[in-house]
Amino acid sequence: MTELRIILLVFLLVCAIAVSFSKNLLISVVIYMAFSLIMAIIWLILESPDLAITEAAVGAGVTSILFFVTLKKIRSIKTTAEEDIDE
Amino acid sequence: MSKKNPNYQNSFADKFTRWVKGDYDPIEGQMEMNAPDKEVFGDERIRYVHLHIVKSNNYSERMFEEGLAKNVRRFTGLYKIFGVIVSVFIACLLLWTVSFLPKFGDPNAPENNEVATRYIEQGLSETGAVNIVTGMILDYRAFDTFGESCVLFVASCCVLILLRVDKDEDPESRAIEDMNDRHYEPRNDTILQKVADFLVPLMIIFGIYVVLNGHISPGGGFSGGAIIGSGLILYLTAYGFEKTQRFMNEKVVKALTVGALTFYCFAKSYSFYTGANHLHSIITPGTPGNILSAGLIVYLNICVGIVVACTMYSFYTLFRKGGI
Amino acid sequence: MGSFATNYEEIVAVLLFVIGMSNLVFQPNLLKKIIGLDIMDAAVYLFLAAKGYIEGRTAPIVVDGILDASHYINPVPAGLVLTGIVVSVSVSALMMALTVCLYREYHTLNIDEIMMKLRKEED
Numbered sequence: 001m002t003e004l005r006i007i008l009l010v011f012l013l014v015c016a017i018a019v020s021f022s023k024n025l026l027i028s029v030v031i032y033m034a035f036s037l038i039m040a041i042i043w044l045i046l047e048s049p050d051l052a053i054t055e056a057a058v059g060a061g062v063t064s065i066l067f068f069v070t071l072k073k074i075r076s077i078k079t080t081a082e083e084d085i086d087e
Numbered sequence: 088m089s090k091k092n093p094n095y096q097n098s099f100a101d102k103f104t105r106w107v108k109g110d111y112d113p114i115e116g117q118m119e120m121n122a123p124d125k126e127v128f129g130d131e132r133i134r135y136v137h138l139h140i141v142k143s144n145n146y147s148e149r150m151f152e153e154g155l156a157k158n159v160r161r162f163t164g165l166y167k168i169f170g171v172i173v174s175v176f177i178a179c180l181l182l183w184t185v186s187f188l189p190k191f192g193d194p195n196a197p198e199n200n201e202v203a204t205r206y207i208e209q210g211l212s213e214t215g216a217v218n219i220v221t222g223m224i225l226d227y228r229a230f231d232t233f234g235e236s237c238v239l240f241v242a243s244c245c246v247l248i249l250l251r252v253d254k255d256e257d258p259e260s261r262a263i264e265d266m267n268d269r270h271y272e273p274r275n276d277t278i279l280q281k282v283a284d285f286l287v288p289l290m291i292i293f294g295i296y297v298v299l300n301g302h303i304s305p306g307g308g309f310s311g312g313a314i315i316g317s318g319l320i321l322y323l324t325a326y327g328f329e330k331t332q333r334f335m336n337e338k339v340v341k342a343l344t345v346g347a348l349t350f351y352c353f354a355k356s357y358s359f360y361t362g363a364n365h366l367h368s369i370i371t372p373g374t375p376g377n378i379l380s381a382g383l384i385v386y387l388n389i390c391v392g393i394v395v396a397c398t399m400y401s402f403y404t405l406f407r408k409g410g411i
Numbered sequence: 412m413g414s415f416a417t418n419y420e421e422i423v424a425v426l427l428f429v430i431g432m433s434n435l436v437f438q439p440n441l442l443k444k445i446i447g448l449d450i451m452d453a454a455v456y457l458f459l460a461a462k463g464y465i466e467g468r469t470a471p472i473v474v475d476g477i478l479d480a481s482h483y484i485n486p487v488p489a490g491l492v493l494t495g496i497v498v499s500v501s502v503s504a505l506m507m508a509l510t511v512c513l514y515r516e517y518h519t520l521n522i523d524e525i526m527m528k529l530r531k532e533e534d
Binding site for chain 3 (some may be wrong): 192227245
Binding site for chain 3 (some may be wrong): 017062077081
């Protein structure tokens with residue numbers, strides 16, 4: 001069990017560092033999603049199933065969806081602005 | 088540049104004085120004037136004024152940025168150095184603190200004190216909830232959870248204020264938002280619709296199950312509400328706003344959220360009032376393990392679930408088109 | 412220094428906290444700053460939940476009517492973290508809404524460029 005704990009924690013650290021060094025915003029959001037999922041498994045190992053189910057639904061689900069929608073919104077604002085400039 | 092200068096009329100000081108008095112514009116004025124050299128603008132104030140006038144001028148903008156860039160570069164360097172120092176300092180301090188903490192999983196650690204013992208030993212008989220965490224957050228600390236539901240409500244109101252696109256005032260921007268909404272995804276995607284047909288009922292039923300079983304198994308209002316909200320979001324992504332607006336529009340969301348919060352407030356006030364005054368209460372813990380047990384916890388869980396689901400759904404719709 | 416050999420969760424929580432904080436300090440991109448704040452949140456929750464864990468005990472859900480405190484882990488940190496996770500979502504949603512507003516105004520996500528444009532507007 002200790003080995004699994006260490007592997008998951010190391011993965012958590014790798015994900016957190018990879019978020020800051022990835023160039024693409026979409027990739028950072030996906031890595032953050034993986035981070036949340038690993039977090040959910042760690043809650044399960046720490047005997048907190050309430051937290052695991054909440055983290056899986058809220059952290060990995062809703063937060064990532066909100067990030068994606070924000071990215072989409074920003075991109076659509078950008079295209080509208082570019083079209084305005086073209087006109 | 089004294090007044091004894093015979094060419095005072097053409098000197099810069101005179102032009103500047105006249106410009107201050109409002110006689111003419113030094114750049115587009117009647118008199119011809121060469122593009123100013125850098126030496127002429129030795130005076131910091133004059134340079135500033137000049138830059139201020141000819142904002143559209145590329146040359147001055149570049150000068151402005153050059154002047155600023157030096158400061159910015161210096162500031163960025165200092166900022167990075169201080170940031171690294173502070174980060175390393177905080178890391179070392181916290182790691183030093185960790186080395187004094189009790190061992191991981193130690194049953195005699197100071198945080199495993201009489202509070203946790205009392206919650207575990209008396210929790211089931213006092214609240215009737217098999218899941219002690221749910222019994223704790225919805226019975227002993229119920230007003231804390233009420234405040235948290237209000238935080239969610241206030242957050243969705245703030246997002247509404249920030250991202251709202253008014254239908255009546257500006258129909259054009261509304262149309263632009265609608266057009267942009269589907270800019271990056273296909274309308275009526277068949278694969279997505281088939282998957283949503285299969286998954287959305289399962290997700291919503293699972294969410295309702297998690298909410299209703301919050302007191303006898305892991306879960307509760309927060310996680311169940313988030314699952315129901317994700318189901319609604321998937322349905323919305325697959326079928327578009329026309330279908331979801333039939334049952335989830337602004338009025339419904341407002342009524343559900345405010346109704347759930349009001350019911351929560353009154354139910355818990357009644358419970359605390361009767362509980363704290365040793366009055367006769369109609370709320371009984373019931374048989375532990377049944378769905379309809381644990382007094383008010385089931386109903387409070389449903390309220391929290393409704394608030395969370397509505398909040399998640401309204402976050403998504405507000406981000407997508409600026410209205411619920 | 413005896414705790415370093417066993418407290419992996421706490422050490423990782425501290426490191427995650429510092430990583431999130433340096434994200435917040437050094438990243439010019441606003442969305443990455445929000446992710447950094449979320450990582451800091453997760454670090455604090457990990458620390459709290461790790462302090463509540465007790466070796467060899469089960470989750471605080473009463474099974475078979477056993478009401479002995481020496482059979483379950485500490486439920487208090489779990490309750491605290493449960494409320495925290497949901498509040499952190501609303502905080503990040505609010506920050507994302509502010510980011511969208513800023514992007515609509517200045518057409519960039521870089522905080523330095525936004526500050527430059529702001530300063531030019533002020534002058």
